[in-house]
Amino acid sequence: MKYIPCELHCHTIHSDGDFTPKSLQEAAAGDGLSLIALTDHNTLSGTKELNNDIIPFIKGIEWTTYFGHMLVLGTKRFVDWRDAVPNNIDDKIEAVKNAGGTVGVAHPFQCGSPICTGGRWEFNVTKWENVNYIEIWHEAFHDGNTENDRALAFWTNLLDKGYHLAASYGKDWHRPQNENTLFGCTYLGIDGEINEENAIDSIKNGRMVVSVGAEFSFTVLQNNNVYNIGETISNGIAEFILNCDFDARKSHCGNKNIAYKTIKIVSNGGFIVCEADKHTERIEIDLKKNHWYRAELWGTIDGKDQPLAITSPVYAV
Secondary structure (H helix, E strand, C coil): CEEEEEEEEECCCCCCCCCCHHHHHHHHHHCCCCEEEECCECCCHHHHHCCCCCCCEEEEEEEEECCEEEEEECCCCCCCCCCCCHHHHHHHHHHHHHCCCEEEECCCECCCCCCCCCCECCCCCCCHHHCCEEEEEECCCCCCCCHHHHHHHHHHHHHHCCCCCEEEEECCECCCCCCCCCCCEEEEEECCCCCHHHHHHHHHCCCEEEECCCEEEEEEEECCEEEECCCEECCEEEEEEEEEECCCCHHHCCCCCEEEEEEEEEEHHHEEEEEEECCCCEEEEEECCCEEEEEEEEEEECCEEEEEEEECCEEEC
16 A cells, blocks of 8 residues: 555635646646645536546535535535535535545634635534544644644544544645745555545545655554554554655755654544654554554654644554
8 A cells, every 4th residue: 555645625717726727737746746636616617627647636626615614525426515504514414425425624723714704614513423534734834824733633532532534634725836835745545546536445444644745654463464544453452563754745845944753653632652763663552442543753843843744543442
């Protein structure tokens, strides 16, 4: 299985972006990405102009409402977003799932703007088991971007409640950006050819990692069985096999000074189970029943200590 860098939140002139679908794909290929999702606001029209010969893609849409924005990817048929309100969102999400699609919460703590009013998540979801992922990191990395801390805590709280939810990064890509700005990506664990079908399978199975650049993932070895990110495993002794490529996307980090330092295994409540040097390849852990476990790669951006990559969890039962 290969973890590939993707951008799952993109816009074109078919909504409020400056890219054409073709120029978006060309920009993504030039940025070293392996796959994108086109998620124009409330329309799929731009997906008709995408070309797999430039870069593989997922057909998607960003449901843009007064109560939140929802990323809907890979549906086999249209699901109407226009009557989505806080108290029927469970039914709407179920309709997306029945149409073969995936559901992601976009930027749950975004303040929004006059054009994109409603960016903050206010839908009354009660069936979180039908949601695939939450955009825990959004837009550029800088000191003024405080929404990411709240989104990470929001996701962690839902994991603590027993829901199996992956994490994504969203550049929310509308137009060419300053090359000195630091953006991240979502790594998807793809098994086989890079295409929409396999990417959607990766999202549905929770094989997702957010990162400022480094390729970072793990597998778990337990009783001669190998488990991937997103899977459910038994409680008890298990060994985390860590994979880190610190040079991945190194040329796409703007003018920021990034230093990778340590790896943390984190569990319920954000509790740090253990911390090890960044070059550590194997960590043995006694998994507790009804706990989740994710790996975090920590370091500094311009001297400020923070997580630089976060995997989605595995779940112990």
